[in-house]
Amino acid sequence: MTGIARIGAAIVLGAGAFWPPARAQEASPPANLIDAYFAEFWKAEGVTPGPAADDYAFFRRLTLDVYGRLPSPEEIRSFAADRDPDKRARAAGRMLASDESAEFFADVWLDALIDHDVTNQDFARADLGPLRAWVRRCFHEDTPYDRVVRSLLSDRGPRREKPAVNFSLKHLGSDPLPVKLAVMSARLFLGKDIRCAQCHDDPFQSTTQEEFWGFTAFFRPLQNAGDLVERTSVPRREPRDDFHEMPLAPRFFDGREPESGRRLGEALADFTLTTRDHACSKAFVNRAWKHFFGRWLMPVSTGARDRRHPDLAERLALDFEKNGWSPRRLMRAILESKAYGVSSAGASELRDKYAIGPLKAMGSIQYFKVFQDVFDLYEAHKKAWEKDVLENENAGPQFKDPEVMRLLFYKWSQELLLPKGRDPEETAASGTPRMAMRLMNNQSIQSMVNSQWGLLKRILRKKFTPEDRIEEMFLAMIGRRPESDEKHRYVRYVKGQFIDKMAYEDVFWMLLNSAEFLFNH
Amino acid sequence: MSAGAALAEKFGLPLLAQEGRNARAKYGILLWMPGAPSQLDTWDPKPGAETGGPFQAIDTAVAGVRLSEHLPRMARQMKRVSLIRTVHSKDLNHDTATYLLHTAYRQAADVEHPHLASVVASELGIEARDMPPSVVLGGAPPVGAGYLSPEVAPLVFDRIDAAAEDVLPGAAQSRRKLKRRWEMLQKFEKRFAEQMEDRRLEQRRLAYQKAYEVLTSARVKAFNVRWESDSVRAAYGDTEYGRACLMARRLIEADVRFVEVMYGDWDTHRDNFDRVKELSQQVDRPMAALLEDLAQKGLLKETLVVIMGEFGRTPRVNAANGRDHWPTWSVALAGGGIEGGRVIGKTDESGLTIVERPVRVSDLYATMYRAFGIDPEKKLVTSPRPMKVVEDGTPVQELF
Secondary structure (H helix, E strand, C coil), X not given: CCHHHHXXXXXXXXXXXXXXXXXXXXXXXXXXXXXXXXXXXXXXXXXXXXXXXXXXXXXXXXXXXXXXXXXXXXXXXXXXXXXXXXXXXXXXXXXXXXXHHXXXXXXXXXXXXXXXXXXXXXXXXXXXXXXXXXXXXXXXXCCCHHHHHHHHHHCCECCCCCCCHHHHHHHHCCCCCCXXXXXXXXXXXXXXXXXXXXXXXXXXXXXXXXXXXXXXXXXXXXXXXXXXXXXXXXXXXXXXXXXXXXXXXXXXXCCCCCCCCCCHHHHHHHHHHCCCCCHHHHHHHHHHHHHHHCCCCCCCCCXXXXXXXXXXXXXXXXXXXXCCCCHHHHHHHHHCXXXXXXXXXXXXXXXXXXXXXXXXECCHHHHHHHHHHHCCHHHHHHHHHHHHHHCCCCCCHHHHCHHHHHHHHHHHHHHHHCCCCCCXXXXXXXXXXXXXXXXXXXXXXXXXXXXXXXXXXXXXXXXXXXXHHHHHHHHHHHCCCCCHHHHHHHHHHHHHCCCHHHHHHHHXXXXXXXXXXXXXX | CCHHHHHHHHCCCCHHHHCCCCCCXXXXXXXXXXXXXXXXXXXXXXXXXXXXXCCCEEXXXXXXCEEECCCHHHHHCCCCEEEEEEEECCCCCHHHXXXXXXXXXXXXXXXXXXXXXXXXXXXXXXXXXXXXXXXXXXXXXXXXXXXXXXXXCCEEECCCCHHHHHHCCCCXXXXXXXXXXXXXXXXXXXXXXXXXXXXXXXXXHHHHXXXXXXXXXXXXXXXXXXXXXXXXXXXXXXXXXXXXXXXXXXXXXXXXXXXEEECCCCCCCCCHHHHHHXXXXXXXXXXXXXXXXXXXXXXXXXXXXXXXXXXXECCCCCCCCXXXXXXXXXXXXXXXXXXXXXXXXXXXXXXXXXXXXXXXXXXXXXXXXXXXXXXXXXXXXXXXXXXXXXXXXCCCHHHC
């Protein structure tokens, strides 16, 4: 089968399998694939997997991973009370199909697509609102992922009607060469880190400098002319020493070259989706895995040395392609796997072997969403947005897009919560003294650790006895009920204080700064 | 013979005898001028030249050394200050040049180099466990600890006044309240830490511990310039930059190894002269007060002070009355065993070419590290690949 024919088949398969909701049940139970792999692996390693996480731990993990927020006490109670033995798989399926998860995954994906960085300039040269709406729709409709990649690589035209072009527009930026766009495309769609090869052959990633510039040449005709335009001829440039540029014709990493007359974007999408090693599907599997387990399944960049599972990545990738590149089906497989569902208590060697559950720092989007809930930041941001953007005649129309509003809110939350100059991929949970000072002592944040504000205010209004209030705080913040000694300790503490509101603030501060709150476990 | 030895011989400085004779820097202050100040309108004036612009040059405390008329207080400090007027590099992009001038290395995709402050803290050791090893005020530097241990990462405050918000006690949380909550947190954390044994949790615990030690340290009031007398504060000037420079001195006194203060937008593509005049007037008093104050307290001999930006600006004035990016510029150094009153290197009468003693960024860095007694040739790490303190740099011996 030629590459193009195979691609066609994949699209037909994907499109055909797109609508029927029962697709997941038609194929073999997906979780088995991961379970089968680890059963073998654990046996070979001589380890026994831990017990399943209890309902509270599992539900907090799932909610953070699929909605990007903490579960409410009501949701927790109702999940814990559910007697259905199949409730975990059911909850996972229901949540994955919801608007809320589409919204969250769109933000996580968008964050990756824009390389965790939005500047005001980006809003000027790209329309990020339509891009976000489109990514959200893709998750909501479970659009086959190969189609998504094809759009991102080959769509051309107006930025509002062809929202995927905004990915290219953002990364074309003002650079004379589309290096950033090439680097991002290789990273996201091929799982390849080619940055080093811009200037020299990279033996670790087995990418040569020639390959780098051959790949980059696919993007050379692109132009940000308001809309994304693919020119038919590329103006020749004098190679400049500081770019280490090699003038080359487009050539894919495996040596394939586009047929003459074919649009380069189309050719690039074909090549990307039909590599011999299934690089594109593997890269997606890997990214999904990282999201849910906090670790990559296979190495992504130079110098990564920890243990990986390329065989499992391969099996999952093949299964993913065979089943119409359905992101939702893949995520279900992960969420229903034993490795995802086991308790995360235990020693780190066991965690390295997936014999106990994941322990991960909150991702930046989760972090912002959680704090937006805890401190009512969403409402505060919204007021600011209405005043500073909606009512501001000087603010460009693209800023008034509600999709963009959400992006601005993340940016504003980031300014409050993360000290500047930090890698946005890491958040508080991985911990630096700087971050700890901000959370423990920043006076703006401390003024919100207040019985008259946010989550704490809502809890104190809803529950009245110290026992109920402490329990509600535990559920709302760390997703579990207090142990009896804990309950005793904090109830006694609250009762012993002359002004009990201040005592609740102390407990709230304590939970807020705890590892149990800041990690997903 | 090494280039350094050759130069030392040329200038009649016996290299070996010279080494270790002078005082060594134990602390460092970098006054960073983001955007690249115009050298011709500050440290290397060319009045009367076609490229010289409207500023006059004034005499300084050192005969024959002249500065822009808008740096009168610094002019009086020149016995303590030496200038290198011929630092040069090819990198004229703000981001990558800022990286270069903070690390002595070109930015690379596979490795992050450490900030100068982190190298100093790592090599000289962290003096005070209850204070950060180094502090950056007024901006976000392009790097942190890089491949060195995270514990030597600078504590960064993007706004000068943000230091107070994050570090000092305030109306929303007193020290007593913080201590009470901290005790509760310690007790609460035990259960989870025992259940989940993990390196990242340990890392986080250490970060919190360090943060708490700083927050509750008696020395944290170094971040609060209101402890200074009115006359001292007046000497620095009651401006954002004045407070930052004063805070820098207080932090050094509190055994913080290195302080960087970032100030101003010196990227004057348009309207160069009005803006440089205004900026010079803003920084002149605080910079001079800092040198005077350090000297009077006996701290200058052990504190290296460096004033610089990431590159220079074109001698030719553009159509917007601005100056664009240029590969040669001036750097001012004082204290920490650096002899004052010297001028290294010379540009021609229009500032267009270097006529004497070019100094590379690696040489500048070798000079700074030499002041700290750090061997520029030393390998800091061997993994991911061997990394020297400075690659191919020779200290400017004439400054010692």
